[in-house]
Amino acid sequence: MVARLTRLFLAPAMLAALLAPSPALPADNDRTLLLGTTTSVDNSGLLGPLLGAFHDETGIEVRTVVRGTGAILQLGRSGDFDVVLVHHPEAEEAFVAGGDGTARHPVMTSRFLIVGPRDDPADVRSAADAADALGRIANGKFDFISRGDESGTNAAERGLWGRAGLSPWTDRTGWYRETGAGMGATLNMASVLSAYTFTESGSWTNFANRGELTILFEGGSHLANPYAIIPINPERHPHVAAQAAKSLVDWLTGPVGQSFIAAFRVDGTPPFAPVR
Amino acid sequence: MSGPASILPLRAHRLAFEAGGTRLLDDVSFILPAGRRTVLLGPNGAGKSLLLRLCHGLLKPSSGEVRWAIEGRRSARRQAMVFQQPVMLRRSAVGNITHALAAHDVPRADRLTRANAALALAGLSHVARRPARVLSGGEQQRLALARAWATEPEILFLDEPTASLDPAATRAVETLIEGFHAADTKIVMATHDLGQARRIADDILFLHKGRLLEATDAAAFFEKPQTKEGRAFIAGELLW
Amino acid sequence: MDSFVSAFAEAGALLVSFDPDFLSIVGLSLRVSLTAVALACLIGFPLGALVALTRFPGRGVAILLLNTFMGLPPVVVGLIVFLVLSRAGPLGVLGLLFTPTAMIIAQTILVTPIVAALTRQIVADLWVEYGEHLRSLDAGPVTTLATLITDARYSLATVVLAGFGRAIAEVGAVMIVGGNIDHVTRVMTSAIALETSKGNLSTALGLGIVLLFLALTVNAAVQIINTSAGKRAALA
Known part of the structure; x- marks a missing residue:
């Protein structure tokens, strides 16, 4: 009986030993x-x-x-x-x-970009600079998706809102949404909702699920x-x-x-x- | 079958058992010597099963004590019990017996021989490899007896072993019980079946409502019960 | 709809391509999850049986905890293991963060309560049936444990399956402690998350379909073993 018990418990142990990973990093x-x-x-x-x-x-x-x-x-x-x-x-x-x-x-x-729906209801295309572009979105309360995850992109976006004299994350009316997730999840959401978002060229060039989204504003010293x-x-x-x-x-x-x-x-x- | 020293006699001294504030057994004392077949007789709910479990050590008495001539593990290993619903492990018939032998530390080399001998005795050799749980009710109870037999107990407790069986299966089980008796295993059986008690008993312990009313020679009990409950039971008037 | 159709095409292509990158991802998924389940069984079977069979103070609380931990969120487990294995954590010197070993540890923690809680229930039920016989045999604790676990083997096989299903499908824990490093700690679920974040939805869904297919295969295998063994022996 002890033998059976040993066998019973040994089987997974042996399996574990068999599958155990070789020490990878140190x-x-x-x-x-x-x-x-x-x-x-x-x-x-x-x-x-x-x-x-x-x-x-x-x-x-x-x-x-x-x-x-x-x-x-x-x-x-x-x-x-x-x-x-x-x-x-x-x-x-x-x-x-x-x-x-x-x-x-x-x-x-790389370059930070403001992307949004092709028809561009906020007319971001004709903005004078990046802060102006964000101001137009805020004025019309058009849907904007932010990463909200303290990433570098998120920090740059907040910096630009600051330049525009705005802090939309305190606005509770619902047009400004934070995903708290990565760039990909944020772009996916913007694509589904045809909303504006702030991204950069590294992520954007390789993003496959663009839907209606297109680059609406880029360039300028603040978007480096x-x-x-x-x-x-x-x-x-x-x-x-x-x-x-x-x-x-x-x-x-x-x-x-x-x-x-x-x-x-x-x-x-x-x-x-x-x-x- | 007993070793150099016997665990018998079994002495029960002022046993009582309570559950949920109800006294189910009260002040039961008796001595069970070797050799004679003892039948616990009484209507349903008299406390027969309870008393068997107290004797076998499956339950602890609320007060009083059960004493064997030899205490400890040596006495536990020399007892066996067969239940009304046989407990069949999810193994083959022979596997059920070798499991019991392994639990009793019988050397691996001896287990199969002893198991097969026990199966042969119970007339179950032809189903040895079959899963125990697909056997008929009668076969299962015979397997339970064969399993007990293989462990060579000095005393065998049986709790209504034929209560769920048809007459033919009952006869087969009773024959096996005779076999134990012939091999000097002390038989202690609970039953409410008067006919069975008459066939098997040397001694009667008559229980009623948790009290031991009569402890006597079987012939004397059936001839002339000493209590009115005993008389009523024999007359078939005492149901509980 | 288009992406749905192309996802199936992508899944089919992945399956027949035997692409080495893809196979290494599948291989690592299996290695991590199978090892974790094996370890979880090693701990969970005896632990569950012990809780089922013994009486000790705080047993009710132990059962409550086991049952609660069955639903441990993978990210929480991942976070805790992360904090422990991080260089700043108590076991940081081992340098295990972002290795398959860390993923195995996290999944083991995730699966062990499932194995233990289900084992406890199964063994407790079997004890109701076997208890008097085993005690009548004067069976010791080791014999008792071995008998119950052996005789519950078919039910326990489904426990293993439940654990494996949980492990292979979770992403929260492996992502945090593994880091989704290409060729090192990337498994199917974290690859799916990555492809989703790149917007490659059909590749992601293709991988998801492969994962489903894998789970289906494992389930079917266990079911076939069970029913054939069950029929042959009617031991279940």
Whole structure:
């Protein structure tokens, strides 16, 4: 009976042993790098080929985890990444100033966009600047979908509302809605509702479910979206792969990485511009 | 079948059992010696099943005590019980018996031989591999007896073992009970069937409403009951 | 409607393509969820049986908790495991966050209460039937436990199935603790979430249909094993 019991409990145990994963990350710290980055970069489709090229050249495998900028910086602060690639300059400077990252290295820029239904009831197309465009949407209380997730895109959007002297998230009449989700979920909702939303070129160029949505406003100094890469401070988190992180920074900001970014196209348009 | 020292006699001393504030058994004392077949007789609800379970240790008395000549695990392993509704494990007939033997720490090598012998005795060899739960009611009760037999008990408790069986199956079960008796296993059986009691009993414990009214030789009880309840029961007038 | 039709086409194409990326996603889904269910059974079977068979102070509360935890939201489990495994958390030094191991841990926590609670019910019911016989045999706790679990095996197979269904279908926990890293921690559900966020709705739905197909296959296999074994032995 004891034998039967053992067999009974051993079967799943053996199965578990059989299926148990090989330790993935910790051992080979210098050959794998954990990168925290934002949905906009990931959704563009840039990372796959870019990091593939880096891997071919250096033998370092980069694994990416995708969240909003706020979440990525928070995770970086607790040492869960080796390096982060994000887009919220003020937060990044605070991150470095606080000793969580070693330094902020600009990598590329994309463009923030205001997208909305083709017929453009708020006449955003003829707006003078981005703040004016948002003001027109608010005036007519046309449906606007915001990410509301403290991502880099969300921070930039709020900054623009501030420039327009508005704070629609306090408005309870229902035209301004926050999804609290990623760019994709927000674009999907805007598409279904034919509403306006604030996005950036990285996500937009690769977004397939556009429905009636089209780009209504872009360009201007306030719609530049700068990305920077920040290695996590190894003095604070000794386990991070600092050497590999430095390799990635050097490569991305160096000639090979920069020309790769410059040459990257989605449907013929470049979602990102290199910094040099 | 008993070991070097017998667990018998069984002494019940002033047993009482209460449930939910109702006294279901009260002040029951008796001695059960080896050898003789004892039948607990009485109408439904007299407390026969309860008394069997108290003796076998399945229930704890509210007061009083059950004492064996040898206490502890050695006594527990030398008893067996067969219930009105036989408990059939979800295994083959022979598997039901080898399970009981395994529970009694019988060496693995001996289990099958002993199980097959018990099945043969109960006339169940032809269904040995069949799932116990698809056997007929009579076969199931015989299997329960074969299972008890295989563990070689010194005392066998039976709780109305034939109450749900037809006359032919009842006869087969009674024959098996005779077999236990012939092999010196002490028989303690509860029944409300007068005919069965007459066929089997050497001694009678007559229970009524939770009290032991008569403890006597079977012939004497059937000849001349000492209580009016006993007389009424034999006359078929005492239903509960 | 169009996307619905194209989703089925996409699902069919995925299934017959044997695309290595797709197969690695399916493989990881199975590996993570099957391991988690195996571990959950290892803990949940004896735990459920123990709660069913023993009497101890606070047992009622334990049953209440088990039953409540059956409905644990995956994101909550994911969040808790995340906080524990994060470098800032108590087990941060293990460096397990964003690995398949972390996903297995989260799903094990998710599935164990389901296995334990259902096992408790099944074993308790069987105990009503077997209890007097096993006690009459003077069966020890190990024998008792083994007998009940062995004899409840067909019912317990459906418990395993319920656990597997829960594990393979959840996205909240694996997404948070796994990080949906391509080729490392990307499973079917997190891939579906990703494709949805990219607006590739038919690819997402295609993956969803494949997932359904997978669940169907596993369910059918267990059902066939059960009925044939049940018919042959009528032991169930």
